[in-house]
Amino acid sequence: MIARKDAAGARRTGSHPGYLAAALVFAVGMAGTTLPTPLYGLYQEQIGFSELMVTVVFAVYAVAVIAVLVLAGNYSDAVGRRPVLLVAMGLSAASAGCFLLEAGLPLLFAGRVLSGGAAGLLSGAATAAVLELAGPEQKGRASFAATAANMGGLGCGPLLSGVLAQYTSHPLAWPFWIHLGLVAVAASVAWSLPETVEHPRRRAPLRPQGLRVPPEVKGVFGTAALAAFAGFSLLGLFTAVAPSFAAKTLGVTDHAVAGAVVFSVFAASTAGQSLTQRLGASRALPAGCGVLVVGLALVGSSLLAESLALLVLGAVCGGVGQGLAFRAALTLVSGAAPAEHRGGTISAFFTVAYLGISLPVVGVGALAVRLGLRTAGLVFAGCVILLAAGAGLYTALRPAGKRQTGAR
Known part of the structure; x- marks a missing residue:
């Protein structure tokens, strides 16, 4: 079993960001997963596909999340929280890049798969990081911070892209450029977070964990x-x-x-x-x-x-x-x-x-x-x-x- 560092020691109060910083990373990553929501109508006009295809494009995201949960849901227990958070940020950035290229349905599918991968990794690693970076007196607030980051991030994605799509000249570009900037900030925050897994392995095999x-x-x-x-x-x-x-x-x-x-x-x-x-x-x-x-x-x-x-x-x-x-x-x-x-x-x-x-x-x-x-x-x-x-x-x-x- 992988040991956890003491929360107070992990946070090193005054020298490292705490649980709120991890919650920020979580929120930015989850916002990217819902960013395309108000834009599907524009993609329908530009590319030309049915309402059924809109739901299929959306559903591949959920399939990717489930696949990552089954394959790597507890991967951060072995290699550490910070590396998994950084990989999730990389997948989120790659997803935004797919949407920016606007080259048809294949890239929309690719963007949603990458976004689902990021969400699957964040669900476990970011939640654990938020809870483990909190001190004993902060556990209740940290639990709610993880919840708020998850649902709040999911809600902020369509709000941001909807406003940018309505009031900017490039509705299919600005939301993703802004998100790329936010991801860069979140990645730098993730890099500065203290690791809360003791003796993380440099490599660990990926294998289906099973659902019990x-x-x-x-x-x-x-x-x-x-x-x-x-x-x-x-x-x-x-x-x-x-x-x-x-x-x-x-x-x-x-x-x-x-x-x-x-x-x-x-x-x-x-x-x-x-x-x-x-x-x-x-x-x-x-x-x-x-x-x-x-x-x-x-x-x-x-x-x-x-x-x-x-x-x-x-x-x-x-x-x-x-x-x-x-x-x-x-x-x-x-x-x-x-x-x-x-x-x-x-x-x-x-x-x-x-x-x-x-x-x-x-x-x-x-x-x-x-x-x-x-x-x-x-x-x-x-x-x-x-x-x-x-x-x-x-x-x-x-x-x-x-x-x-x-x-x-």
Whole structure:
């Protein structure tokens, strides 16, 4: 087992950046993964492809994330946090370069694959770095900083690119040039971070780690993972096709507005996650599923009424519910997992979550080709409402504490 340095020693107070600097690196990397969201309509006009292809381009990102989680999810445990963060920044920069070249669908796919690789590496290494660089009295704040960096970064990406696309002369170039500058700053910060892994290896073999769900976790894993799948489906919908919904169904063509709508769901998710500790995980999971159901119903209503206000309200409500349920589910799963299998269990949990961010939106794209975006969106909302309601009802009737011992 790889030992961890004492947090206070690792931070060397006054001589090295601390957990907030690691959170900044995390946020910049995650912002790059959602940067293209408000721009897909422009790429459709320039290159010429269907709504289904938009969702496929988006889905390859999730496939790349899952592949990296399975292959290298715990790689930073062996080689150290800092090298993995630097590789993630390199992948993020390469992804931006692919989009800057604007040479057709192959480079869009390549950019999304590279972006997914960066996100997969950051999910484990950056979260661990933020937590390990915090002192004993800072653990609670560091946990929220990691959460806020993840969801906040995902939300800031479309907000930044939407504003730049709307108000600059080169809408498909400026967002990625700005992001390259941010990546350069983040890489220099990552380089200055103290290493928190003792005796990291210079090289370690990459091999599939497997996805384990130990018997101790099975009582809570199914419903927790289902709630995460439903919540991430909502995030996938807004990240992949919400700008198309806004433009083609609601008549909103302002890229800055489209980016702000996507930002709202991630900002709300961050707010929801901040409430989980107050409620307790066992109560926050069914409560979050309930709020998520209301949010999805509002999203569906916005398509029927052709109302931007309802769409934003649905984004905020659904985001709060997703945040509540997601953090509660992760807390219950990680708390129930034995220490020797915790990494594999969490990787399995995130794999289900990222399947939720990809598979349903591809289904929306396929339905949109035959039935139109509005009908596809309504079908999506109905199916995910059933999933979230089922998970919420089950956990409300059978709290985690009654299903297995040790869940927190």
